[in-house]
Structures are given as structure tokens and as C-alpha cells.
Amino acid sequence: MTDGRFGFEDVAPGTYTLHLVSREGCASQAVTVAPGERREDMSLTTGPTGGLRGRVVDRASGVGDANVVVWPRDPTIAALHDLLGETAAPTGSDGGFVLTDLCPGPVDVQARGWGADRSAAATIEPAAFTELQLRLDP
Numbered sequence: 001m002t003d004g005r006f007g008f009e010d011v012a013p014g015t016y017t018l019h020l021v022s023r024e025g026c027a028s029q030a031v032t033v034a035p036g037e038r039r040e041d042m043s044l045t046t047g048p049t050g051g052l053r054g055r056v057v058d059r060a061s062g063v064g065d066a067n068v069v070v071w072p073r074d075p076t077i078a079a080l081h082d083l084l085g086e087t088a089a090p091t092g093s094d095g096g097f098v099l100t101d102l103c104p105g106p107v108d109v110q111a112r113g114w115g116a117d118r119s120a121a122a123t124i125e126p127a128a129f130t131e132l133q134l135r136l137d138p
Helices: 075-084
Strands: 014-022 025-033 050-058 066-072 088-090 096-102 105-113 116-124 129-136
Touching: 014 075, 050 066, 050 105, 050 116, 066 075, 066 096, 066 129, 088 096, 105 129, 116 129
Parallel strands: 050 129
Antiparallel strands: 014 025, 050 096, 066 088, 066 105, 105 116
């Protein structure tokens, strides 16, 4: 893709979903191609990304030393998100974490600590931070 232009050649007839994932925004659009049809001048308009922030705590110390990983439930978007490299964050000294540039929608979250993991589900909202607290239990 250059200058925002994209193209696909020799596309079989059918209905497809185009996904765009970037730090500036995300977009999805269904496209139907009929036999012999050539679609041109299509556009994808990005909407704002969202973020996830919170704190990981453990029963023993109160502060969870962990790595927080998030991935969209839609596997197609999850694969694209991996290209951005913004899907994991270590916790800070207070157990806090922040992840930005996430596409809106349902996500799975996992805090991976020393000998303990915790999973949760969340929904990322556009142009907002979703708050989440995870408790590590051995």
C-alpha cells in the first residue's frame, strides 16, 4: 500500500471483508465482487483506536509483576494487530499497565506472572481507555 492506495488482482467472485489496522485507526468493510466485475475507487475510513489500562495485583505482595498480553477475538484482526507490535506490556513498579492503539471490539487479555496467570475478557471502546484489574493467584 502506498499513499493510501490498495488493490487486489484476480479476485474470485464472492463477498469479502477488508480490514485496516493502523495506529491512526481501524476499519472493516464488506465487499461483494460479482463475476467479471472490477471494483475501483473504494475507500476505507478509519475510526479511532482505543486502549486498555489497569493494574495487576497478587495475593502475596499486592503488586503483580507480570506481562499483560491482549489480542482481538476476531482472528483476522488479531493477526494484523501483531504487525503493530502493541499487543503486550510489562507491568510497572505499582503493577500498572497501559496498552494503546487497539482496534475497538472484544478482546482477550492475559496477565502472565511468575507462576501465575490470569485471563479476562474486555471490550475496547473507540477513543477511550477500558479499565481492567487482574488478580494473580498462585
